[in-house]
Amino acid sequence: MTDRQRRKVSPEKAVRRFVSRHDGTENTVRSYSNRLQDFLLWADEYGIDHMHDLDGWAIDEYREYLEASENAPTTIKGKLTALTQLLKYCESLEVVEDGLHEKVELPTLTKEEETSDEKLEADEASRLLEHFRNSPRQRGTANHVLLELMWHVGGRISCFRALDLGDWYPDERKLEFRHRPPTRLKDGTEHERNVVVSEGVAEAIDFWIERERPEKRDDNGRKPLLTTNHGRASESTIRFWSYLATQPCLYRECPHNRDRPSCPYTDRSKSSKCPSSRAPHAVRTGSITWQLNRGLSYVRVAERVAASPETIRRYYDKPDYDEQLARRRPDTEGMDVLNREVDR
Template sequence: MSESEYQIEIGGEADGGDRVPDLTPREAFERWMGRLRASKATSTVTSYHYQLKLFVEWCEEEGIATIGELTGWDIESYETERRNEGVELLSLNKEFRTLRLFLEYCARVELVDDDLPEKVDPPDVPRDAHVDETRLEHGRARMLLDYYDEHDYGSREHALLALAWYVGARLGGIRGLDLDDYDSDDAYLQFIHRPSEKTPLKNGRDGERAVGLPRHVCDTLDAYIAEHREEKYDDYGRRPLFTTLNGRMSQNSVRARMYLATQPCLHMECPHGNEREGCDYVDYTHGSKCPSSRSPHQVRTGSITWQLNRGVPIEVVAERVNTSVRVLKRHYDQPTKREELEERRREYVDRLGFGESGGEE
């Protein structure tokens, strides 16, 4: 085979004379996605993909043949079109932050001008728009767990809800737990990053940690394991903590079970005037349609707020739930004004007296 057969023709040249390819927007996009898959969680890559694919399609519709043709006017035109489509500011902000990251990569490898990423100006969003205020309130969590303690102790739904509430873990973290990751005697769980076996943690190895459990939560898990857990293995020969007849629970299965586990009609009359018997929402496939059921993320949000309101230091909560203090404050620390008064300020209010310790004599 001659030397010429190994040569690949590449079009375009950078200012310094180095040859760079004339990639289409889609080709540049797919190349960036490929790089991200090597270092980012699957959920992050998927999110970036959906936030950028409309931009790539728009470029193709506008006849932008190469990524190097992009201008600041193109970016402004695309934003105007997205605004006219009625896209919410928060979604638009996320899309254009991702677009800027993509163009920063393109500039770094000399596919676009160095200053093009600076021309992406994500719209400002009010701080409270970043927060999902729909969360499982601690009062409802307590009533639900009381119901399970009395009527369905150790069931799969009971164990899932108890673990999600008292830890504040993400759906993927709970799903990826193995039986051997739980130590009942020492009352703790280990979260381990296992991407090659389809149970990655969102933050990779940085998400690995041991989390202590209250004794009564261990009792719930022990009852679930002894009486309700299916003795199954996954495709890698591991013994999942949470199982179905087919092996490890899927993410959709964990999500669906959490919706069912948090329906208020388990412990009270339906707030929507329905009868539990005959209600479509109690079916596995329709549980998410109940207006008062909660997703795993909403249980996590409520748990984190509750842990903070109970006086657990924010640094400790951040470590338990595997997030930064900054992110925790912005997205999860959502006390109501009354909760702030009752939970966080009560110790100081109690000092407002004339006794030696601050209280009344």
């Protein structure tokens, strides 16, 4: 089939159809949609009116466009991966030539480029949670209870958003994470699990339910655990709660010489701009590292946070040198050439 015989499909229509037909989770679909926005901008600038106008040279031009825009290596790889999936979809519908997706060369990343070292430090988490638990005004608020959950469970946003009120068992201090579309866990039922939390976390959850939680149902008539005045908290709302809950000026002077009452970053919409605030992913990374530092095995932490041990080792375990030493110390404390007990 020649290009002239192929159906004329604009990049905008192709992306729209691809995203609407994708059967992945809500997060995956949204991720593809976001990652393909640069492709649409580039296609408009480069004069790509139809998908069959694409060839190997044009694809390489798009990669150069991404690199010139100072995207991080991981961002470039993600956007090119999304383009690869879009081209595969178009190939299946005979919109572009077969095998076009193979002309997308993904960059090879180092381990350092693949992962982010940003995390909420354990000492910082401890001080923030101590502040919330002792604050008459902020104890049991949405910011507080979310930080308790994120730090002590180490789950993803989708896990906490999916929780219903009935998933909390106060007598057992147990949370049940269940996959109930349209609220989804990342890998569906494979990530279903029960998690026990400490008494301090349980008290924060109970206080939230009794004093602070808006009594609302979601669009499906369910009672979410994390609610706003409009129903179930959205993922963007949860991100804002995370940024607001991790600002160090909550309990000490601002490390950036700002006055909290007048600082624009204390506003919900600008909270992500605070240099010291942390996104949910950074809290999850800090939590997982902290749990491993406390002696939990990779397997047990993986079960708790819903990830494979391999994923945890590669992306989430970020101990500093002293933390690495502390983990090794029990095995090497008595290591001496003259200590025969060690040799046995």
